[in-house]
Amino acid sequence: MTTASSVSAPETPTPQPGRLRRFAAWLHLHKRVQRNLLLGGPLTWMVVAYFGSLFILLLGAFWDRDPFTGQVQPFAWSLDAFESLITNPVYLTIAVRTITIAAAVTVTDAILAVPIAYYMARIATPRVRQLMVVAVLMPLWAAYLVKVYAWRTILQGNGFLEWALGPFGVDAPGLGQILNAWVVLSYLWLPYMILPIFAGLERIPNSLHEASADLGARAGITFRRVTLPLVFPALVAGSIFTFSLTLGDYITPDLVADAKFVGNVIYDNSSLGNLPLAAAYSLLPIVVMIGYLLVARRLGAFDSL
């Protein structure tokens, strides 16, 4: 398709078929060629632009730097970047902090998402359900930076939180708290958790709930023994986004918590020209996420994506 699309074909079959037409007729009989033409573009793009870049990133982690100027020397090999990552304990602290917050955000979002998703899927009338889907989608599509900025204005001095807590004699914590990162990141990725869980709950046939009730299970037991195991893969699918998006964020931690995450180290070092260190440290989120995806696949999450 990609090769033929640049030339326009005549509207009706002509007695003397042109070259393009003959090619199209030939294509019709050669399904393998058709398939290869279709796959060629997207696969080349993915392999060259994406996997090629990841490969160069992997190489970049082992590149040397000039000891005097700090200039990166591509294809001159060294383990210096890994040495600084291991010897300086700050990188371990940042890794632990980032993964802890990512896990906390994921758990928080799961706890917040299950009740509303359950209400949408099983209790709301079709009309209310439709409205609630729209209500969850709107904040998801609102610009990322607008949402972070909104929280910054809420949390900062003289902001909404200080005003709301003032009458109770409670001081607002202000910006620069690590807990801010937890709250704001949970806020940002919550819709990504609600929607897959909602879709997963909707797929459970009502007869299963009725059967469970007929067999004498009360609501709590039905939820724990029937609903939760069936919706769990969808929850894991949602958690891929909440976990991965937190793991890679470097703007929110900086803007609301004044804290360094793994992404900040990567971004700062790449801006400062220490590419090998940035590349070496970026292997951490890659390895963590590949491990997460492998576990998620075993738990059946990919069917719910």
Place this chain on the structure above:
Amino acid sequence: MTEPRWVRIGLAVASGGVLVFLYLPLVILAIYAFNPSRLQAWPPTGLTLHWFAEAAANPGLRAAIVNSLIAGAGATGVALVLGTAAALAVQRFTFFGRETISFLFVLPIALPGVVTGIALRTTFQTLDVDFGLATIIVGHATFCIVIAYNNVIARLRRLPRTPEEASADLGADTWTTFRRITLPAMGTALLSGGLLAFALSFDEIIVTNFTAGPGTQTIPMWILAAIQRPAEVPVVNVVAFVLILLSAIPVYLAQRIAGGATGGGRY
């Protein structure tokens, strides 16, 4: 309905609480857009439309809008062509590794954006590519493809094959059948996939920061810089207000045109 009454009421209250949590920050920020004060303090001191005029006249903001529109159009174009081709290949042909293709396209959104960003930046630097709009488009296209792919393949799965077979039986070749039968049937899927891809590109900052040159600013990059300059705060508020309103467009599209085809969220 098998849930007892107290469960239903409890869930309704919890759902209401979550919705308030989701909307409160957006509402607060929207109100600030009309705040006459230059200081971002709550409560606002009054109501004004003054900052809207100021925002419209801001040259840096205008340049950023143009850049974002070009980058979005470029990334959407690449994503639609490649995503449609991949969807057609996966849906209409059998081949070794077919199951892996979907996984392959999900990878750029499953791995953190900072990884895509640093990988592309390293590659561009190594190959001595000049940073600018072209490099931004490449970065955005890597994760926009999956949206086009998901939308088109969802449509192809539901399309009956009989019109295509009839077309072939009547003597049309592959290209004519595609142009006259398949493409029109995919029309709205391409439209919704394209607009959702555009919206995603318009909002991207994590990867863009790595792939933009020093001279090129997109809307999110402009916002990020302006947030940290107190003098620009009122103009940022106006931009934020407009962007919150604009987020209704992709939501409307996802609901109406795609009919919720893209199951979970944004992709």
